[in-house]
Amino acid sequence: MRVRAAMSTGAGSDFALTELELDDPRPDEILVRTTAVGLCHSDLTARQYFPGGGVLGHEGAGVVEEVGSAVTGFAPGDHVVLSFDACGLCRACLSGRPYRCREFAAMNYSGARPDGSTPLRDGGSPVAGAFFGQSSFASHCLATSRNAVKVDADLPLATLAPLGCGVITGSGTVLNALRPFPGSSLVVFGAGSVGLSALLGAVVARVGTLIAVDVVPERLELARKLGATHVLDGRSEDVAGQVRELTAGGADYAVETSGVASVVATAASSVPEGGTVALVGLGDLAGTITLSHYEMVMGRTVMGVTEGNSVPQVYVPQLIELWRAGVFPFEEMITEYPFERIGQAVADSEAGRTVKAVLRF
Ligand SMILES: [Zn+2]
Ligand SMILES: [Zn+2]
Known part of the structure; x- marks a missing residue:
């Protein structure tokens, strides 16, 4: 499918709005219509790793549009917050510490799925994607049940997005x-x-x-x-x-x-x-x-x-409970921007005018 994305092309490059091609979900993947995505410092530093073009974004939130044939526990219409990815199979993952995953770099920063493929293309040429198992600086992205956290549909996704990382x-x-x-x-x-x-x-x-x-x-x-x-x-x-x-x-x-x-x-x-x-x-x-x-x-x-030594599927719901109870007012840090104004959001964040920028689609 065609998606609207913000593509970066190396250290310090602008995030250019463009249209790219996104793969259909594989059996283990979830297609998410991104409704909001937070801007995290790593999105700025990671630009340097993908000089040939890449889509970053790792605090995505949105609505599930389609699930692969092997996905259980998620269905179209579910609201999700996306977080970091982990292999689920290594010693750290199996002992409940996905944040220490032995494959953390491959799963999150490599610009590709663990098998080396990227789900994004510009014309015929591959574009680095699957950043933190999502690349959510795009109108749609592919995640998996490993890094998607289901949340109640009455909650504001633009507020919840930064729960995914920062x-x-x-x-x-x-x-x-x-x-x-x-x-x-x-x-x-x-x-x-x-x-x-x-x-x-x-x-x-x-x-x-x-x-x-x-x-x-x-x-x-x-x-x-x-x-x-x-x-x-x-x-x-x-x-x-x-x-x-x-x-x-x-x-x-x-x-x-x-x-x-x-x-x-x-x-x-x-x-x-x-x-x-x-x-x-x-x-x-x-x-x-x-x-x-x-x-x-x-x-x-x-x-x-x-x-934060977090297991997102356990910890994100706990933080949502604290937020609902009014004792964890993290929304005070957020400034919202339309997705198209990602350049302004980056400039304001770098200047210290904005603490946590959230881009809305
Ligand atoms: Zn692992
Ligand atoms: Zn981050």
């Missing part, structure tokens, strides 16, 4: 990985959509002292509104010292979302002996981080977290 990544880092004790202290570095989702998770977990660090004043203002008890300008002197001051010696937990190596070191210096730092920001994939040997020996823990 919101589960941030909040899951707190609720699934760190599991802070009520009344403890936590500092979040970076108040973008992942950092603010972590903050919202910390509010749900009844963290006592909750500090947000960022360099954009509007984001710190939003952090306060969402429950931060303190906010710090990331450019100010001795941020780690300020955190230790506010938390009587160090925050029990730190969540690092910026991916900047120097901020990782600051985060590690912000927790006391026994404290834990969760690294979420990707940053420079070829880079290294330097930590104080002494600080680590004295009992600090550094853990890497991907996709």
